[in-house]
Amino acid sequence: MNALGAGTPDGGAGGDPPDQARLGQLAEEQAALRRVATLVAQATPPEEVFAAVVEEVGRLFRVELAILFRYEPGRTATSVAAWGPAAEDLPVSIRLPLEGRNLSTLVFETGRPARIDGYADSSSGPIGAAVRETGIRSAVGTPVIVEGSLWGVIFVGSTLEQPLPPDTEARLASFTELVATAVANAESRAALARLAEEQAAVRRVAVLVARATPPEQVLAAVAEEVGGLLAVDYTVLIRSDPQDMITVVGGWAAAGVGLPSPAGSRFELGGRNVSTLTLRTGQPARLDAYVDVTGSIGDTGAQGWGFRSSVGVPISVEGRPWGLILVAYTRDQQLPADTEARLASFTELVATAVANAESRAALARLAEEQAALRRVATLVAQGVPPVEIFSAVSDEVVRLFGAAKAAVLRFSHDGPAAVFVGVSKSLDLPVGTRWGFQPGMASAQVYRTRRSARVDAMDWSSASGPVAAAARRLGIVSSVASPIVVEGRLWGAMNITSTDELVPPGTEGRLENFTDLLATAIANAESRSELAASRRRIVAASDQARRRIGRDLHDGTQQRLVSLGLAARTAEADVAAGRGDPEAYLARIAAGLADAAAELQEFSRGIHPAILSERGLGPALRTLARRSAVPVDLEVTADARYPEPVEVAAYYVASEALANAMKHARASRIEMSLAMRQGSLLLSVRDDGIGGADPARGSGLAGLTDRVEALGGSIRLDSAAEAGTHITADLPLEYELAKGAG
């Protein structure tokens, strides 16, 4: 408030006594201040308060010009309100540089009230020139300080010759305080409103994120919200890609303007531009002067999009740099100083949306992977030939991993090499192609280490050789291979290559799920072919046995009987003729018949001993032992009846073992035992002979192995030289006859 008694140089009007005039002036001033204060208290928009203040001030000080300037970034000021006859020639809302000598510049530089009398002669600069045009001669300006910062200046100017009264500065100060309060209130209200608006925008985006909206929609929504909220001309969301590339993934342009580079556009990082600065430093970056930008992004921003001021803020997803959000003005203005801070609240939301989308994508990928694995597993279970499975799996992994090509390789051990046994449709290489291992082949590493391996382009960009050359020609940037291990043997590898992006980390582990299935398919196929071979051997052994039986019957017993028949007829002839010695013939015939009978007995016992089917394994083994030429110690602790195939198999193993001991081992003693162990019948035959029996030789035992294995059992032969021979057969009682495969 003004001190009473402050003089007014121009004196009162109409000859009132000076204190009367002062009192009137004071009352007028108080009324003006009260009116403005009321407006401020009513939360009138600042623009209205500004207009009221300049008018009140102008009338109160009886001047021709009252102006309120707001200071702007970059040493500029904008007139936000002006009053007075002289104001008509003054442009409002024009931003002018703070240069030369004038009140705005003086107050800006000193932060204190200032005065210029004789304005016409002692002012300069654009503001000075504009004010001078209005004919102002004396002017006083007072700073408007809002919460400690210089916000603007209010000044009054008179066209009269005499200077404004000396108390003008002090009186004006009361109004600047009111203006400051109005601005502070308005700013905090605006800040509140903006915060509310920002929160609403954030909430709308958050709802989208929570609803699992596809990320591209979320990104588009973020771009639009940010664009509207910050009132910029462009918002662009940019993802950073490997190898210094970036991709536009979303954007927004102020009404009616499309994105010059649509989503999906890719650029190479580098040069001086906001994207490169932001991504390289991991910090917000700003370019306000688009005169010295460089790089392909910079050129596009400056020329294609017409950027004049832009700000970028980095976005990290789960701790990893993901990309940035960029806003820009195309108008000739600088983005407000708080742009970086305001963008920051959206980057977290974008990060969450991306992270959610990624985890959903990971789930989807997992589901897809499971489906692919299930399809392959079905093929495996159906016993589809591995060759067909190999190509099917190659196509599945190409689809699943977004790889360019895939192949199943079988390792060849005669001169290390990989043979392509299955290829994806995208791989134009005939099945059967053989590649020697070369540096740069992931499969060569698998061959060496038996573990999954990865070769990225940068690891061998300088490698030489045909593989490296072919890979460069095909643009292969990454290649991953996982081993196929079939029952402990390194069988081969599955290999995938990509041409656009690096195969993502972790692919090795996922690929191994497929190689495990392939290993199962291969093992199944191998055991199927082993089974088929065993069946063929069983059939062949059976054919051979029949042939032997036929020949033995024909050559032995039948011949003997035929000869005996002839002898009988000879005897008959002799009896009829009454000559010779028929009795001797008859005696020989009788002896011959007895031999033939014994032969037949032996023979039928060989085919199937009656005692085995009549009395079981224990008695049959005892009979074998009794008849053996080499003494046998027999211990039977499992003397019951067992399934016929088990009894027959055990009997033949015992019979063959005894025969071998007798014929080949030169044994003097044989120990034979039959016992039960864990649901299996265990037959053991051990001799004290010379040992050294070769399981590969002697088809007798090989045939028996097939027979025993067909029952799910096993035969073991231990026959070190000079250590005797020990044959054991393990026959599960709950056997399952091998079923037909395929």
Add this chain to the structure above:
Amino acid sequence: MPLRCLLVDDNAAFLEAASLLLEREGVTVVGVASSIAEALQQARALRPGVILVDIGLGEESGFDLARLLAEDGQGGAGVILISAGAEADYSELIDESPAAGFLAKATLSARGISRILDRTP
């Protein structure tokens, strides 16, 4: 003049029993053989009127012997195949063979031999 016969069989017991029986029935067994080589040699040396050839000569085949005898110009000697098996088991092979006929060993007799030789032109 009694029929002169060469017996070819790898079974010694049969050779003996058959020789004894055929001798009783008036056939002179001039020789026996148990392999192709031996039979060809005996046939050339003895010039028998009939050669009884066992179809199964161990690892060798009586059919081979019959063919070799025919090629060897033993036209004079009738070749008769014999076997412990039945004629029906071998009929096709017997038909193809240059042999004069077949006799089952069990029913071997001088009369059977004569019957086959008589119907041979």
